[in-house]
Structures are given as structure tokens and as C-alpha cells.
Amino acid sequence: MAKHKILIVDDSKAMRLIVRRTLRQAGFDDLDVSEAANGKEAFETISAAAFDLVLSDWNMPEMTGIELLNALRASNNPVQLGFVTTEGTPEMRAAASAAGASFLIAKPFTSETFHQVLGKVLG
Amino acid sequence: MYREELSQIAQSVWESALQLPLMAPSASASVRDPAALTAVISFTGAWNGYVTLTLGESLSRRIAGSMLEVEPDQLEKEDVFDALREVINMLGGNIKALLPPPCQLSLPFIMAAGVDDLSFEHRPIEESLQFECGRHAVEIDFRAGPAPSATSGRLKPPLQ
Numbered sequence: 573m574a575k576h577k578i579l580i581v582d583d584s585k586a587m588r589l590i591v592r593r594t595l596r597q598a599g600f601d602d603l604d605v606s607e608a609a610n611g612k613e614a615f616e617t618i619s620a621a622a623f624d625l626v627l628s629d630w631n632m633p634e635m636t637g638i639e640l641l642n643a644l645r646a647s648n649n650p651v652q653l654g655f656v657t658t659e660g661t662p663e664m665r666a667a668a669s670a671a672g673a674s675f676l677i678a679k680p681f682t683s684e685t686f687h688q689v690l691g692k693v694l695g
Numbered sequence: 696m697y698r699e700e701l702s703q704i705a706q707s708v709w710e711s712a713l714q715l716p717l718m719a720p721s722a723s724a725s726v727r728d729p730a731a732l733t734a735v736i737s738f739t740g741a742w743n744g745y746v747t748l749t750l751g752e753s754l755s756r757r758i759a760g761s762m763l764e765v766e767p768d769q770l771e772k773e774d775v776f777d778a779l780r781e782v783i784n785m786l787g788g789n790i791k792a793l794l795p796p797p798c799q800l801s802l803p804f805i806m807a808a809g810v811d812d813l814s815f816e817h818r819p820i821e822e823s824l825q826f827e828c829g830r831h832a833v834e835i836d837f838r839a840g841p842a843p844s845a846t847s848g849r850l851k852p853p854l855q
Contacts, residue, residue: 680712
């Protein structure tokens with residue numbers, strides 16, 4: 573069975589590592605994981621290869637997470653995208669949902685949250 | 696203003712994300728060292744202000760080492776800055792939820808800390824929280840007004 577392809581998008585190298593680690597701790601240890609340091613890099617990466625899920629921060633230089641999502645949808649790319657961000661206010665959650673995000677996980681997060689939320693997406 | 700909530704947010708970030716204890720300060724907590732760093736993130740909108748996190752170099756490295764799973768003395772300076780930017784990002788994002796909307800969160804940046812206290816002259820401190828983490832001092836300040844920037848002559852340039 574092919575591994576799920578995941579793209580982690582965050583301008584912080586430390587946070588990208590924490591997300592990887594939390595995926596493993598949540599029981600998702602058989603994934604093909606790639607990384608991008610901002611929305612622009614992520615858009616280029618996603619345009620070149622198929623991903624099952626994008627885990628994206630919101631506030632990033634070059635292109636924010638919401639700008640990335642809007643760009644993907646404008647280019648008819650239906651890839652699932654969930655935000656992993658400090659921006660967890662009701663307004664931001666509503667904006668994320670309206671733009672087509674599958675979920676929003678607020679930082680700081682736990683492996684239990686990853687297991688619960690991503691389990692619905694990755695199975 | 697929000698002192699209790701700020702304290703709870705700091706505790707949550709420290710214990711969940713960093714998995715380090717954050718306690719009330721004791722007399723043995725070390726004073727700010729010349730190599731201390733200040734992480735800054737600002738809010739603009741219905742309320743304008745910023746929050747700063749100031750740590751000594753040793754604790755900064757310990758935090759970065761924990762996040763990156765690398766020995767503290769093997770970290771590059773940029774790795775330490777990256778880790779602190781993410782810590783202030785988490786503090787700022789959770790503090791933003793306390794503020795009246797609309798509110799926009801800036802990108803975080805790092806400055807050299809402590810030497811030039813004039814950098815915050817005329818900037819009222821809404822709250823100043825002191826903590827201790829492993830006998831090292833942690834200071835979180837919540838201030839009104841525009842955040843310091845590289846264009847201010849009194850400030851050392853941001854150490855991005």
C-alpha cells in the first residue's frame with residue numbers, strides 16, 4: 573500500500589521538526605513527508621507532485637498559508653490542506669473553513685490532537 | 696490587564712511545546728546575561744502593541760536544543776533564533792485570542808536584549824511577567840504602542 577504523501581509548510585525549521593515528530597508520536601509513522609519553508613515554495617512543490625495532505629502554518633513570509641490555499645483552489649488543485657498555526661481564534665477558524673481548509677490545529681498541540689484530527693483524514 | 700491569562704498562556708506553551716517547567720522566580724534565578732536575546736511579535740488592529748520574551752543564552756540554547764533534538768552547544772545561532780521566533784509566535788498567537796478583533800499578528804523577530812534599556816523608553820508596559828526555568832530567568836513583557844524596529848536608531852538591528 574502506497575504511503576500517504578504529506579507536505580509540512582512552516583517558516584520555522586524547529587516547528588517542521590516538531591510536526592514530523594508529533595506525526596510519529598500520533599501513530600502516523602509510515603508517511604512520505606516533505607517540507608517547504610513558506611507558501612510560495614509549497615505552491616511550487618505541490619504543483620510538481622501529488623500530495624495527500626498539506627499541513628501549513630498561517631503566518632509566513634513570501635506567501636501566507638491562507639494565500640497558499642487560495643492559490644491552490646484558484647488553480648483547481650483540490651489537495652487537502654489543514655492549518656497548524658498559532659492563529660486559532662474563531663475568526664481565523666471561520667476564514668480557514670471558508671477558504672476550503674479541512675481543519676485547523678492550534679499551537680501548541682499534542683500528539684493526541686494530531687491522532688484525533690488527522691485520523692479522520694489519513695485513516 | 697490579562698496578567699492571569701498571560702501567565703496561563705506562558706505555562707501552556709512552556710509545558711506543552713517545550714516540555715520544560717516554568718515556575719515563579721526565585722532568588723537563585725540568574726540575572727540577564729550580556730548575550731541575552733529578546734524575541735518580539737506585534738499586534739496591529741483594534742489594539743496595537745507587542746509582546747517580548749527575553750532569555751539568557753544558556754536557556755535559549757536549551758530550548759532550541761529541546762525543539763530540534765540537538766545538543767545545545769552544537770546549535771548554530773540561526774537555529775536558536777528560529778526556535779525563539781517560534782516560541783514567541785506561539786505566545787503571540789494565543790495572546791491574540793485575548794485581544795479585541797480585528798487584530799493582525801506580525802512575523803516574529805529576534806533582537807539583542809538587555810544592554811540598551813532605552814530601546815523601550817516611552818513605551819508603557821502593560822504587564823511584565825517574571826518566571827524561572829531551570830534556575831534561569833524568563834521575562835515576558837506585554838506593551839502598548841508600535842513594536843521596536845530596525846529603523847529605530849536606539850535599537851540594535853534585529854537578528855533575524
